[in-house]
Amino acid sequence: MFKYILGYVIILLGIYYCNDNIIHLLSGNLALVRFIELTLPLSVPSLMYFLQVSKDRYERIEKEKQKESKHKMEEEDKFERSLPFFYVRNGTIFAKSSQKSPILNVKIRIDIIKNDFGVLDELSVRGEIDSENIIPVGGLIDGDEINLDYLLESNNISKCIRWFVLSAVTITNDIVYFIYLPYLKTGWHFYRRKDGKKPKIVQYIGEERYYELAKFLVAYVSEQQDEFYYKESILNDAITYLNNNDLQESFAQLINLVRRVKELPKSEILYVLHKAYLMLNYLKISHKIDPNYFNGNLFEKCNFTDKYTKALENQNHEIMIREYLQDIIKLVNNDSWVSLDFWLRNVEVYVRDQSCVLDINALERELRETIPSLVGGLID
Incomplete structure (x- = not known):
C-alpha cells in the first residue's frame, strides 16, 4: 500500500511541477491547494483501485502457494504409500509391496556399536559402530519371507543381535531402509530423498519413541552405503563395456x-x-x-x-x-x-x-x- 501511495504522490508532484499549463492555470499563492482540490476526486478512487489490486494479487499468490503446498503434500503422501514396507513376526521378515512391483537389491546389514547403547526411559547412544556384516538377499516380491535365524546361522552371525538394517531399491530407483530392534520388537521405515546436493533421510512408517536411535542408525548406513553403490556403479560400467x-x-x-x-x-x-x-x-x-x-x-x-x-x-x-x-x-x-x-x-x-x-x-x-x-x- 505504501508503494502505491508514494508512487501516486510522486506522479502528482511530477505533473504539477513539470507541466507549465497547470502552473499557469493554478497561478497564485493557493496554487497547490487548488491543484489538490481538482485532483482529489480522482486520487481517492485511484488509491482504492490500487489497494484492491494489491490485495487481490496478495490473496492470489497466497492461494497459489497453499495449492502448491497441498499438491506437494498429496504427491509425497502418494509416493510414500507406494513404497515397500517390511515387518517381523516370529523371527521371519515379511516383505510387502503395495504396487506389487519387485523390491530390488535387498541387503541386510548387521552392525555392533562399541560400548553398546541403552534403551531405557531416555535413549543413550555411545561410541562408534564397530563391526559390520552385509548379507545380500537379492530381489523380493510382495509376500516373500526371509527367515532371519536361518540367514544369521548360514552367515555365522550370532542370533542375539540388537538391531539390523534392511536396505532395498524400488523399481523407480528409490532407496528404502527398514530398521528393526528385536529387543523392542519395533521397526522404522525411511527413504532417501534428494534434497539439493545432499540426500535427506525421511521417515514414512514408525513410532516416535526411539526415533532418534533409528535415525542415527539409518544415517550411518546411508553414508556408508554411498561407497557401496559407487562400487556397484563401477562394476555395472565394467559389465556394459564387456557386453559391448x-x-x-x-x-x-x-x-x-x-x-x-x-x-x-x-x-x-x-x-x-x-x-x-x-x-x-x-x-x-x-x-x-x-x-x-x-x-x-x-x-x-x-x-x-x-x-x-x-x-x-x-x-x-x-x-x-x-x-x-x-x-x-x-x-x-x-x-x-x-x-x-x-x-x-x-x-x-x-x-x-x-x-x-x-x-x-x-x-x-x-x-x-x-x-x-x-x-x-x-x-x-
Missing part, C-alpha cells in the same frame, strides 16, 4: 574399482589385483609408455618408486608392467604402505590405452568370471 565387446575398458574398470573405492576389503583388493595380473598375459604392448605420465604417478619417494623410475628407462615395458603390478600385490599382502590411487593409474592407462588384446576369448572368459564374484562381495 570393449574388453580393455572393462578390464580397466576393475583397476579403477581398486583405485577409487576406498572401503574395499583387502580380500577384494587382492582378488582383483591377482586377476588383473593374470589378465595382463592376454594383452601385448601397442604404444610406448609415456615416462612423464608414468613417473608423475610414482607418488611418495620409496624403494618401490625408485625401482620403477629406473626400470622405465632400461626394461621391456611389457614385462615391466607385470612385475610392477606384482610388486604392488606384495605390498598390499604384507600390509605395507601403498598408494593404490596413484600407482595403479599406470596399470589402468596401460590396459586401456597402451596395449591390445592378444587372446580375446581368454580375456573375456576371465572378465565374465571375475566381475560377478565382486558384485555380492567376497568372504575373507
